[in-house]
Amino acid sequence: GQQLNQSPQSMFIQEGEDVSMNCTSSSIFNTWLWYKQDPGEGPVLLIALYKAGELTSNGRLTAQFGITRKDSFLNISASIPSDVGIYFCAGQLMGSGAGSYQLTFGKGTKLSVIP
Amino acid sequence: DAGITQSPRHKVTETGTPVTLRCHQTENHRYMYWYRQDPGHGLRLIHYSYGVKDTDKGEVSDGYSVSRSKTEDFLLTLESATSSQTSVYFCAISGTGGNQPQHFGDGTRLSIL
Numbered sequence: 001g002q003q004l005n006q007s008p009q010s011m012f013i014q015e016g017e018d019v020s021m022n023c024t025s026s027s028i029f030n031t032w033l034w035y036k037q038d039p040g041e042g043p044v045l046l047i048a049l050y051k052a053g054e055l056t057s058n059g060r061l062t063a064q065f066g067i068t069r070k071d072s073f074l075n076i077s078a079s080i081p082s083d084v085g086i087y088f089c090a091g092q093l094m095g096s097g098a099g100s101y102q103l104t105f106g107k108g109t110k111l112s113v114i115p
Numbered sequence: 116d117a118g119i120t121q122s123p124r125h126k127v128t129e130t131g132t133p134v135t136l137r138c139h140q141t142e143n144h145r146y147m148y149w150y151r152q153d154p155g156h157g158l159r160l161i162h163y164s165y166g167v168k169d170t171d172k173g174e175v176s177d178g179y180s181v182s183r184s185k186t187e188d189f190l191l192t193l194e195s196a197t198s199s200q201t202s203v204y205f206c207a208i209s210g211t212g213g214n215q216p217q218h219f220g221d222g223t224r225l226s227i228l
Binding site: 088092 | 216
């Protein structure tokens with residue numbers, strides 16, 4: 001199946017710094033999603049991108065859907081301690097079951113913020 | 116929260132026993148999914164449902180079965196649990212009408228000894 005390469009795997013940053021992470025794939029996706037997961041909880045949707053070239057913001061978060069439809073990046077500006085967690089990218093394609101969609105996930109970027 | 120309840124939240128059982136995990140949603144969404152999350156593998160799709168009694172296999176379906184007898188409930192069954200099925204299991208839902216993103220429950224941590 002499709003594979004997503006997410007980088008970096010982990011990063012340690014100082015509070016207030018900006019963060020950038022990205023996902024690349026050998027396959028084309030029609031949707032890119034970014035999720036954040038805190039310990040003991042499920043992934044929470046941060047941003048959804050539906051068109052190639054789309055740039056979308058959600059507060060201090062900005063994500064872009066690559067022109068080739070094979071990549072996406074997520075930026076976090078002015079990081080704060082509560083940004084700590086694991087960030088996952090996911091590419092979405094139509095599945096075989098009556099209009100369903102299937103997600104392929106990257107392996108995550110673990111973010112640590114040093115106060 | 117997206118109106119998703121997974122039960123139980125934690126379970127420890129022995130190899131060879133049957134196990135059923137439940138996902139309950141209050142959103143009346145058409146699509147429901149079961150994933151497992153393991154270190155080094157991220158989230159992988161086990162099975163999904165696109166309507167009552169309509170299900171299909173995902174990437175890692177071997178050893179698992181599912182059932183959906185009503186819109187709000189999606190059950191995942193391990194007929195004879197093995198240690199390789201120790202994992203955290205997540206349910207997700209998504210709505211009809213285009214390319215709706217999936218929303219996740221808080222997971223079930225399953226340990227098979």
